[in-house]
Amino acid sequence: MDNLLSLRVFCAVAELKSFTAAAQRLGLSPAMASKHVMHLEQRLASRLLNRTSRHVSLTDTGALYFDQARQMLEGLDEVEAAVSRVTVVPRGTLRMSAPVWFANPVFARMLADYHALYPEVVFDVDLSGRTANLVDEGFDLALRVASANMLDPGLIARPLADVPFHLVASPDYLDRVGRPASATALNGLALLRYSRLPGGGGVNLGEGHEPVRFNVVLESGNEMMLLLAAREGMGMTFMPPWMIGEDLAAGRLEYVLPYAIRWGGKLFGVYPSRKYLSAKVRTFLDFLAGDPRLTGETS
Numbered sequence: 001m002d003n004l005l006s007l008r009v010f011c012a013v014a015e016l017k018s019f020t021a022a023a024q025r026l027g028l029s030p031a032m033a034s035k036h037v038m039h040l041e042q043r044l045a046s047r048l049l050n051r052t053s054r055h056v057s058l059t060d061t062g063a064l065y066f067d068q069a070r071q072m073l074e075g076l077d078e079v080e081a082a083v084s085r086v087t088v089v090p091r092g093t094l095r096m097s098a099p100v101w102f103a104n105p106v107f108a109r110m111l112a113d114y115h116a117l118y119p120e121v122v123f124d125v126d127l128s129g130r131t132a133n134l135v136d137e138g139f140d141l142a143l144r145v146a147s148a149n150m151l152d153p154g155l156i157a158r159p160l161a162d163v164p165f166h167l168v169a170s171p172d173y174l175d176r177v178g179r180p181a182s183a184t185a186l187n188g189l190a191l192l193r194y195s196r197l198p199g200g201g202g203v204n205l206g207e208g209h210e211p212v213r214f215n216v217v218l219e220s221g222n223e224m225m226l227l228l229a230a231r232e233g234m235g236m237t238f239m240p241p242w243m244i245g246e247d248l249a250a251g252r253l254e255y256v257l258p259y260a261i262r263w264g265g266k267l268f269g270v271y272p273s274r275k276y277l278s279a280k281v282r283t284f285l286d287f288l289a290g291d292p293r294l295t296g297e298t299s
Helices: 003-016 019-026 030-044 060-084 105-117 171-177 223-231 241-250 279-289
Strands: 049-051 056-058 092-097 121-126 141-146 155-169 190-194 215-220 237-239 262-272
Touching: 003 019, 003 030, 003 049, 003 060, 003 092, 019 030, 056 060, 092 279, 105 121, 105 279, 141 155, 141 279, 155 241, 155 279, 190 223, 190 237, 215 223, 223 237, 223 241, 237 241, 262 279
Parallel strands: 092 121, 092 141, 190 215
Antiparallel strands: 049 056, 141 262, 155 237, 155 262
8 A cells, every 4th residue: 555645645634534525635435545544553553543433533643643744745745846846736734823912803804815815725723822832732833923033043933024013001091190291201100011022011112212111010921811901991001903903993092102102023924944845834924924914004
């Protein structure tokens, strides 16, 4: 039996969670697809898939094997495409980690637009807000807003867009403390701080501004928690446009020094260092890099 084909069948079954769907993709019968997976399991002397009459799932061994096998097959496809000058069609599951605030209508529309172009790509998106270990956890890609020196030097980081973060607060909070007329008036005011940023309560607002020392009253790695606290009048916070558009329009939040204060972050597409980047990752990064909606200023 063709070991390479068996590997492709196993990966297709793992991605689609169905022997029938995998067989249809590869032009095989479901019975032959099952034989190929059984062939691999016999060679490895280990069960790769849990099977019931309605459900297929990876075993722990199968999950480890799938991650390595998928990377190998994607690399092989890219090599063959480079040699034969044939375009590889993006397909398979794109496992991606992104900040919590990417759970919004703008990014959902971007995913839908990409899927319309490449319908064989399926998304698996982690929006937990944690910094995932791409290699150990089998992620293809992470979207991270950071400075280049904050990123893991063992990974490849492609800059995609500059994302502005605006200082905002509720009208109730600003009524209590006054609306600052200058950056220096921000010193000592309450800050709802994103915990993964360095510097504690000190914030460098960029060239032309003295560093501001806020009074941090809440820290969280979840941007939604900071937004909710800002709505309740707990303090000021820096937010990307995607998260605050509706609140600003409804009057729940106001800009603080809108033309003078803006913290800029760069959005990177981060992926493991591989010589041959899979078609699904490459095309998705190209798609994002050319989309003005990434800045959050254009909807």
